[in-house]
Amino acid sequence: MLILSACSGQDKKDAADFFLKGNKALSQKNYAEALRLYDEAIAKNADFSDAYLNKGITLLKMGRPEDANEILTEAIKIDPTLTQANLVRAESGLDLGRLREAKQDLQQIEKDYKDSSRFFLVRGNLLGAEGNASLAVADYDRSIQLQKLNVEAYVNRGAIYYGLKNWKAAKEDFENALALNPVQPEALNNLGLIATKERNWKMALSYFDKVLAATPNDPYSLNNKGYVLLQTGSPEQAKELIEKSLERLPKNGYAFRNLGIYYQQSGAHEKAIEAFTKAIDIAEPVDMLYGLAGQAYFQQKNLTEACRIWKQGVVLKDSISMAESANNCR
Incomplete structure (x- = not known):
């Protein structure tokens, strides 16, 4: 007689209890x-x-x-x-x-899933990752239409707008996210970045500090606060935060760029070049990176290397590279 093992009624009941x-x-x-x-x-x-x-x-x-x-x-x-x-x-x-x-x-x-807010959120995330911004925005629109309280959809649509340099629409989405969740870290951090672009340093710091009050080791806000401190005359405190950020997230091109800015401000051009090179090696888009790296070589009177870096930056539409290359390179 063949005996088959089977899940008993009691086992199924116990499984259901554990599941609940x-x-x-x-x-x-x-x-x-x-x-x-x-x-x-x-x-x-x-x-x-x-x-x-x-x-x-x-x-x-x-x-x-x-x-x-x-x-x-x-x-x-x-x-x-x-x-x-x-x-x-x-x-x-x-x-x-x-x-x-x-x-x-x-x-x-x-x-x-044609009526699922979550489906359109996830598909929007996929389209964003594929670089299809307009279709991603349309899916986030649908996600929010289906669920007005979808914080994640506001944040992610805001991130797409931010990438498109539509600061007004991005800001509105991040503020809508905060209205639903006042401590949403990505919304706070991104609003801090917009305030940084507007050179509203006090407002930027207030956003980054809100994130850090809840999550003291958040690598993005540590680094972003460090950048603001570099711009407002507190370089040593900035360096401490940037290095702490790199401990938490070692492959952050923006953090290496900011470390390079610190060394550039200190006149340590070799160390600045080392930090900028690490940022370039990570191979992710980082604002002003090639322009600043070229300036560090230029300050060492290495025009050949400065122009090489700036020309790479011109291809990437780095504004500093475009200006420096036009002024200094043939």
Whole structure:
């Protein structure tokens, strides 16, 4: 006689109990406990697709997108109709830079999610990552239309506007986000950046300080506050914050640029060049970077290297590079 192993009724009941407790822990942002409880649920019922889904959501909240992606794939294998798992897996794919896979997940569930604010938010994020700003904005518009209180959609649409240099629209979105959540860190930080561009140093500092009051080690606000302090005559305090930012986020081109500015102001041109070079090596767009790097070489009377860097900056539409190259290079 062939005996098949099966999940008993009691096991399923126990699994459901663990699942509900896990959901409560997840809603309370007690992610470690939620993870433990979902694992208990899965141990009692290996085919509990919803437990896999919520475990995936928890792992994503914990900043573990690779693990989340794996668990969500398991959920979809168990229940291919569990479309929410595709949506969350698309989010994990975005975090991992797997844009093609994220796109496939979203295309698969598009018909089922035509009234989902979350779907349009995630697809907007994908379109933004693909560099399609106008379609991203349209999806964020739809996301907000479906859910007026969608803080994330306001922040992310604001980030697109910021990238397009539409400061007015960006500012409005970040302020709308803060009206819904007064301590939303990305909105505060980005408003600080807009105030920095407007050279409203006092206002910029107030935004960065609000972020740091809640999260003292936030690398972006530490660095951005450091830049403002460099502009307002507090270089040593600035250096301390920039270096602290780099400890938290070692591959931040803006932080190396700001460190270069500190050394440039101090007359330590070799160290400035070293910092600017590190920023260039990270290969991410950083305002004024090539212009400042060229100036550091120029101050060392190395016109050949200065012009080489400025010419690279001209291609990238770096305003300092354009002016310096026109004045100093043939």
